[in-house]
Amino acid sequence: MDDTPVRVLIVDDQTLMRQGLRKLLEIEPGVTVSGAAASGQEALALLATTTVDVALVDAKMPGMDGVALIRRLAAEHPSVACVILTTFDDDEYIFGGLAAGARGFLLKDTPPDELVTTLRRAAAGETVLGSPAAERVVARLRTDPHGTGLEALSAREREVGDLIAQGAHNREIARRLFITEGTVKNHVTALLRKLGMRDRTQLALFLAKHRDQR
Template identity: 65%
Template sequence: MSAVRVLLVDDQELMRQGLRKLLEIEEGIEVVGEAADGVAALAVVAEVRPDVALVDARMPRMDGVELITRLTVEHPSVAAIVLSTFDEDDYIFGALRGGAAGYLLKDCSPDELVTAIRQASRGETVLSNPVAARLVADLRREPVGGGAFPGQELLSARELDVARMVAAGAANREIAARLFITEGTVKNHVSSMLRKLGLRDRTQLALRLTGR
């Protein structure tokens, strides 16, 4: 199995060097490039061909949110993970809405970071616990009962029921119990909705319903 190729994007050279030393000792992970901001990252991404980009949120010239939005459109095969000290809503929701595969805080452990890189390379969404808690709390405050959203007409009535519960932060087991269906049926509905709406995962589905 080939190594996960990682691009480091951070305006602090010390941080990039530390991340490189941390990741280079991990089997199955290869650091293929570095960039000090989003502009520099876009200039090298085609050459180094990363599987995962570790991106700081706040950088000069082009910040992490704008970079991730550009990567999603121009290099969709690259899974971008924000690695930042900032946990403000604008960064979290902006990055996820832009297509980020994850959002980690820089106080995460080395093991958490390595696991997140491997998960993101497999197409999974990764969120640090504080970010996940913030996301769920925010979604539960949103009025998701009946507001229209782009693509709503593509979904069946049952899919809309499931979608609104996903947006409220409910897990598959909770959705199944409330709607008197099996967890497998919930998973099928979620997969169908993601396909119809062109979304990657249930996090993006929740963001679509709440207008984030």
């Protein structure tokens, strides 16, 4: 058995949560806390000089949220396994995070021993889901066997998505749906996050391909 400690980076904008997780993990055998970051940008800066096996990432943070950070880590630090730890168990974070490359999803009321086990399994390359997330995944597979994530979109997001697939720009979408351009931008951001897309071009191609499923 490999006795090398799992090196963990904690990413959470709440000071008490960061400190609490650090103290919890530091007493666990086989786990080393390599660092703690208050934001996605700070986490990326730390990873430039710190060796990490697993990033324990809060889903909802100001600026760069957890899903966006995980997408960056998957592209820039593919050897780092990401586990989302959050109080929010909605589809946007579960499926957005998994699509971005997360190896695990846990709620913040997860027992400490389960958290540690998840970190070790994620470091070993496994995907680990807490009970609420696992139930959502099963439900998604039953209603959306191809795993596209389209059924999680709201009616308005579907309307915006249809127009994006047709090549419409934000101003045209706003005019046709009688909403502001700012509202369109918010819907586009939600679509990118929920469907795990990198940019608008990838989103448009994906939506055009799966048009019949919306």
